Every structure is written in C-alpha cells, then in structure tokens.
Amino acid sequence: CGQTVTVCATVTAVAPGSGTPTGTITFTGAGLNTTVPLNASGTACVTTSSLTNGTVTAVYNGNACLSSSTGTAPATVNQAASTTTVSVSPNPSVCGQTATVCATVTAVAPGSGTPTGTITFTGAGLNTTVPLNASGTACVTTNTLTNGTVTAVYNGNGCFKPSKGTKGVTVNNAQTTTALTITPNPAGCGQPVTFCAAVTTNAPGSGTPGGTVTFTGPGGFSQTVALNASGTACVTTTAGTSGTVTAVYNGGPCHSPSAAAANLTVNPAPTTLTAPPAQIRLRTNGTFVIPSMSATLKVTSSAAPLPGQLVTFKANTPLGPITLGTALTNASGVATLAPPMLPVPSTMVTATSYTASFAGTSCYAPSSATASLTLVLVPLLP
Known part of the structure; x- marks a missing residue:
C-alpha cells in the first residue's frame, strides 16, 4: 500500500491490419480512472501510489484506422508495514501534573502515505483509544500518569499493518506545603485548643494529598491524625503550657512530606x-x-x-x-x-x-x- 506502481497497456494491430496504433488508453479499476495517450511505440503508462486490490481494465479507445480493444490485469496490493513512535511531555513529571502522551504512525518503505485509524494507549495509568489526525498522530492529555511504561498500539487499517511503540514514564512525588493553625491562640490554661494542618500540593502537581499528620507540642504532646478528603487534619487537646507546636505531613505514595510550626501562648486561667x-x-x-x-x-x-x-x-x-x-x-x-x-x-x-x-x-x-x-x-x- 502506497508503493509507486506503473501500469502500462500496449496496443498492437491484428493481422491482416498493421502499423502502430495511435490514440488513447483509459485505465479504470483498482483505484484508477484516467486516460493516457499512446506513445510512438503504441504503449500508454500511468504511475500511481494509490493502487488498490482489484482488476485494472485498459480500454483502447480506437482511431480512424483501428478499432477499440480491452485488456485486463489483476492488481494485488498488500498492507504496508508501519512504525509507531511514542513521546511523553514532560517526562519526568510530578504526580498530578498535566502531561501529553503522543503516538505517531509512519509507513515503512516501500509503502507510503499517512496511516489512518486509531491508537490504543495502555500502561502508566492509561487505557484509552484515540483516532489518528491528518498527520498520523494521536495524543492524550492526562494528569493521572503513574510510573511505568506507556504502550501505544496502532490498530492498523486496510492499507497499513498494526504496529506498537513504548515509552518509559517517570512520575516523581509532588512537593507539598503544610499550613498550621491553632485555635484559640492565646488560650487559657486548661482550655480546649485545636491544632489543624492543611496540606496542599505545589504546582505543577495537583490533587489532594492523603496520608497522616503528626502533631507535637509542649508538655510532650504527640498525636498522629489522618488527613480528611479535603487534605486537612485536626486534633483537640487541653492547653497546658506555652511552646512550639509542629505539624509534620508524613507524605504519601504521590506526595512528598512537609512541615509547619507555630507558637502556642497559654495564659494562666482566671x-x-x-x-x-x-x-x-x-x-x-x-x-x-x-x-x-x-x-x-x-x-x-x-x-x-x-x-x-x-x-x-x-x-x-x-x-x-x-x-x-x-x-x-x-x-x-x-x-x-x-x-x-x-x-x-x-x-x-x-x-x-x-x-x-x-x-x-x-x-x-x-x-x-x-x-x-x-x-x-x-x-x-x-
């Protein structure tokens, strides 16, 4: 498919007639539909890269001296081989970052032309089928890539054989920021006081961090609390003495640890x-x-x-x-x-x-x- 092929028809006079025929040949079938003049040798040729399976029919249209005639020849066009290449940008990326995965399919010589059809992307968090564009490229944009290998399978068409390409993907943990609040602050001794830590993902990463936060504070206070669906963890305790409160986010499979600290002031209770x-x-x-x-x-x-x-x-x-x-x-x-x-x-x-x-x-x-x-x-x- 796509290979350059020459189709020729030669017209000869049938005895007792003689001489070299002149005029035109009309080629039809197997993707052809064109009329070509005979040369001085009575031959007409057409060169094409769009031949298809079928039968070529060549009709000599005759002239004043010679009557018309027809010839046929079968045309076999096999699928051309293809090559699929994969690109990932950016790569490496961080968890939750938007990345674009593309696959480009090209014909392998002697085949030519731009393949059409679809690409199926799998691996590294992908499982989707995307059509090729006019340039033979299919892309998918996602923020859920994971470490692994992307496999892009060109599913082939009537003209091109399937092919496959792969690309390794590296997705690093996204950096995070932890913000700590203490309420109330100052607090009276013996009064309930609440420590809250809000963990957010730093750009270009995205998503809500999961995992736990460990709070430490004056008087040996230490407690680990799970983040909720909003990325916040809170703990309430009784205010005893003034000092530094620390909230340490312990990280997760997708996010790096971070920490924050704040001073707690405890006033004597009236x-x-x-x-x-x-x-x-x-x-x-x-x-x-x-x-x-x-x-x-x-x-x-x-x-x-x-x-x-x-x-x-x-x-x-x-x-x-x-x-x-x-x-x-x-x-x-x-x-x-x-x-x-x-x-x-x-x-x-x-x-x-x-x-x-x-x-x-x-x-x-x-x-x-x-x-x-x-x-x-x-x-x-x-």
Missing part, C-alpha cells in the same frame, strides 16, 4: 475564690477560737473546682494582717482551716474581716476573697 463569713467565739475557759473557716477555689470560666491548691487565711486587724494558717483544697475545691475550734490570740478580737488568698500557679491565675469576721461573745462555747 480563678475565683469565695469565702463565707466567720466568727470569733469565746470559750468557757476564757480563750478565743474560730470554730470554722473555709474558702472555695474554682476555675472562673467553667466553675469547675480546683483541687490540691494551697489557700492562705489571714485576719485583718487595725494593726495589720495576722496569718491564721494554710489549707489545701479538696476535690470540691474547698480549703478548710484546721483544727476545729482554732485558738486565736486576744488581739484578734479587733479583726472585722479575714482574707483567703490563692497565690496562683503557672496554669492558674491568683485570686482572693475577703469575708466578715465577727466577734460573738455569747453564748459561750464549751
């Missing part, structure tokens, strides 16, 4: 200390005592009791404060001064109030409360 009124009582033995004295410590934002914290009690006299003692808060956040019937000096009778105070910690802010301290002389206590 506290509230409450104290009820207390009394100074006189005992029958002539001594002064305080039968009971307590204070309750809570976290202001949640009103949750704050156990295990030291509260100091002081009586407020005209001559200045007098320390009565200290006590730890219990599970209910209540600090109770002990022992019961706390003896106090006679100078305490001038006090009209007392103050309970919490000095605060790295996590909890200080607070205090002042309540009345009343001298009650009767009835006497045992």
Whole structure:
C-alpha cells in the first residue's frame, strides 16, 4: 500500500491490419480512472501510489484506422508495514501534573502515505483509544500518569499493518506545603485548643494529598491524625503550657512530606475564690477560737473546682494582717482551716474581716476573697 506502481497497456494491430496504433488508453479499476495517450511505440503508462486490490481494465479507445480493444490485469496490493513512535511531555513529571502522551504512525518503505485509524494507549495509568489526525498522530492529555511504561498500539487499517511503540514514564512525588493553625491562640490554661494542618500540593502537581499528620507540642504532646478528603487534619487537646507546636505531613505514595510550626501562648486561667463569713467565739475557759473557716477555689470560666491548691487565711486587724494558717483544697475545691475550734490570740478580737488568698500557679491565675469576721461573745462555747 502506497508503493509507486506503473501500469502500462500496449496496443498492437491484428493481422491482416498493421502499423502502430495511435490514440488513447483509459485505465479504470483498482483505484484508477484516467486516460493516457499512446506513445510512438503504441504503449500508454500511468504511475500511481494509490493502487488498490482489484482488476485494472485498459480500454483502447480506437482511431480512424483501428478499432477499440480491452485488456485486463489483476492488481494485488498488500498492507504496508508501519512504525509507531511514542513521546511523553514532560517526562519526568510530578504526580498530578498535566502531561501529553503522543503516538505517531509512519509507513515503512516501500509503502507510503499517512496511516489512518486509531491508537490504543495502555500502561502508566492509561487505557484509552484515540483516532489518528491528518498527520498520523494521536495524543492524550492526562494528569493521572503513574510510573511505568506507556504502550501505544496502532490498530492498523486496510492499507497499513498494526504496529506498537513504548515509552518509559517517570512520575516523581509532588512537593507539598503544610499550613498550621491553632485555635484559640492565646488560650487559657486548661482550655480546649485545636491544632489543624492543611496540606496542599505545589504546582505543577495537583490533587489532594492523603496520608497522616503528626502533631507535637509542649508538655510532650504527640498525636498522629489522618488527613480528611479535603487534605486537612485536626486534633483537640487541653492547653497546658506555652511552646512550639509542629505539624509534620508524613507524605504519601504521590506526595512528598512537609512541615509547619507555630507558637502556642497559654495564659494562666482566671480563678475565683469565695469565702463565707466567720466568727470569733469565746470559750468557757476564757480563750478565743474560730470554730470554722473555709474558702472555695474554682476555675472562673467553667466553675469547675480546683483541687490540691494551697489557700492562705489571714485576719485583718487595725494593726495589720495576722496569718491564721494554710489549707489545701479538696476535690470540691474547698480549703478548710484546721483544727476545729482554732485558738486565736486576744488581739484578734479587733479583726472585722479575714482574707483567703490563692497565690496562683503557672496554669492558674491568683485570686482572693475577703469575708466578715465577727466577734460573738455569747453564748459561750464549751
């Protein structure tokens, strides 16, 4: 197919006629339809590269001296061999990058012409059939190429045999960017705080990264969380101390690792200390005592009791404060001064109030409360 072929017809006079015929020959069939003049030898030829299987018919159209005649000859045209070459651009590429895969089919001599038909692309993430264009090329554009080998099979046609081409494809991991947010920031100690990492693919790559993010933070915090369908991972914890929070994307089969860091500021949580009124009582033995004295410590934002914290009690006299003692808060956040019937000096009778105070910690802010301290002389206590 496509090979250059010459078809000739020679006309001779039949005895008793003689001489060299003149005039024209009309060739039809096997892809021909043309009229050619005889040369001085009585021969007419046509040269073509578009011959097809069939029968060539040559009709001598006669002249004033010689009558017309017809001759035939079979024409066998075999399929020409073809060659398929494959190109990938860009190659190497990165995961999710748009790449174009092309296959060009050419005729192998002595065949000629531009092959028509289709190319089937397989391998490296491809499985599609594409028609050849007028130049004998078929292309497919995709952003889902994978590492491997692209195979392009020309499926042939009536004129050209099938052929196959291959091309190795390298697809590298796409680079990523991790962005970290902390909410709220600053946070109060003991307050819930959420760390979120959003992982995106850097151009020319595309697609949403998958995999996990490992969060680390102050106080030895460490937790690994899977990315959701949007490429985001979040974790909520309790704010303890200030420090650096780090989010490390651990990478995936298509994406490279990346990391981000941010500073978390944790402010001491406000506290509230409450104290009820207390009394100074006189005992029958002539001594002064305080039968009971307590204070309750809570976290202001949640009103949750704050156990295990030291509260100091002081009586407020005209001559200045007098320390009565200290006590730890219990599970209910209540600090109770002990022992019961706390003896106090006679100078305490001038006090009209007392103050309970919490000095605060790295996590909890200080607070205090002042309540009345009343001298009650009767009835006497045992």
